[in-house]
Amino acid sequence: MEIFSFNADVAKMIAESFDDLNVFKSFFKRAPLTIRTNLLKNSRELLYNKLSQKVDLTYTEVSPFGLRLKVRINARQFDEFKKGLYEIQDEASQLISLLIMAKPGDKVVDYCAGTGGKSLALMSVMQNSIKLECYDVDRNKLSILMRRAKVSNCEVKIIKKPKLKFYDWVLIDVPCSGLGSIRRDVDLNLRLGLDADKISTLLQKQRMIMDNAVKFVRKGGHIVYVTCSILKRENEDQVDYFLDKYKNLELIDVKTILDIL
Numbered sequence: 557m558e559i560f561s562f563n564a565d566v567a568k569m570i571a572e573s574f575d576d577l578n579v580f581k582s583f584f585k586r587a588p589l590t591i592r593t594n595l596l597k598n599s600r601e602l603l604y605n606k607l608s609q610k611v612d613l614t615y616t617e618v619s620p621f622g623l624r625l626k627v628r629i630n631a632r633q634f635d636e637f638k639k640g641l642y643e644i645q646d647e648a649s650q651l652i653s654l655l656i657m658a659k660p661g662d663k664v665v666d667y668c669a670g671t672g673g674k675s676l677a678l679m680s681v682m683q684n685s686i687k688l689e690c691y692d693v694d695r696n697k698l699s700i701l702m703r704r705a706k707v708s709n710c711e712v713k714i715i716k717k718p719k720l721k722f723y724d725w726v727l728i729d730v731p732c733s734g735l736g737s738i739r740r741d742v743d744l745n746l747r748l749g750l751d752a753d754k755i756s757t758l759l760q761k762q763r764m765i766m767d768n769a770v771k772f773v774r775k776g777g778h779i780v781y782v783t784c785s786i787l788k789r790e791n792e793d794q795v796d797y798f799l800d801k802y803k804n805l806e807l808i809d810v811k812t813i814l815d816i817l
Contacts, residue, residue: 563749563752565752569787572788573788587646587737588647590616590623590647590650591624592621592645593680594643594709595681596679596708596709597709598641600622600623603623604623606636610634611626611629612625613626617647631644646737652677652729653681654681655810655813658678658686661687662686662724662725663687664686664687664688664689664723664725664727665688666688667765669691669692669729670697670701671697671700671701672702674782675701675710676701676705676710678727679705679710684711688713689713689723690714701714721771721774721775723772724777725778726777728779728781729784730765731765732758732787733785735786736784737784755789755790758790759790759794763797781794
């Protein structure tokens with residue numbers, strides 16, 4: 557049995573994550589195309605003035621450095637992208653850089669760095685004033701990260717292994733179902749073949765990554781847990797598990813950080 561093309565088990569997980577079952581309808585609305593200003597090279601206002609001569613766009617409602625294109629085009633075609641003046645990034649992802657309230661000189665590790673979307677955004681906001689180290693099990697992704705960082709003028713360091721009890725901030729953008737991004741990746745559900753077993757495997761992987769993150773953060777430091785999932789099992793339930801397992805952890809409500817929410 558399938559509901560809205562979701563495996564029945566996954567559909568049940570989505571339904572239990574929301575009070576209103578009409579949430580399913582949101583999966584049929586295509587996500588807007590959003591870009592993030594690289595503040596190391598220009599401002600959002602300057603970028604808007606340049607791009608508005610080429611494409612219809614507007615300021616994002618929440619992110620203070622985002623622009624939303626009103627048409628679906630290849631946003632990589634413009635010279636501004638090739639010169640590193642902006643990156644293509646969803647508005648919600650842009651906000652992660654604001655959750656890391658680092659001070660100049662703070663030591664930060666992006667433990668699941670991938671190709672660097674969150675790292676580049678963070679260094680853009682922090683103006684290269686922090687010491688950012690990037691780690692990922694996929695070294696090919698890190699190679700892409702370094703190429704992007706060079707274009708963006710971001711100062712990042714690739715590491716083979718994070719240090720124990722060393723970092724002020726540990727960012728873990730964990731592997732997940734990706735269901736929060738399905739509006740811009742409509743084939744994701746079918747391609748990944750999501751079912752209860754695969755979700756269970758992801759949950760275990762997320763817990764393993766958190767176990768490592770706890771080892772890397774210094775006393776008094778912070779861990780930022782991030783997913784691109786809408787499932788309660790991958791978000792709130794996981795956080796409850798972490799807090800129960802690690803009594804020395806304290807939950808910080810993101811609304812106390814992002815007053816724009």
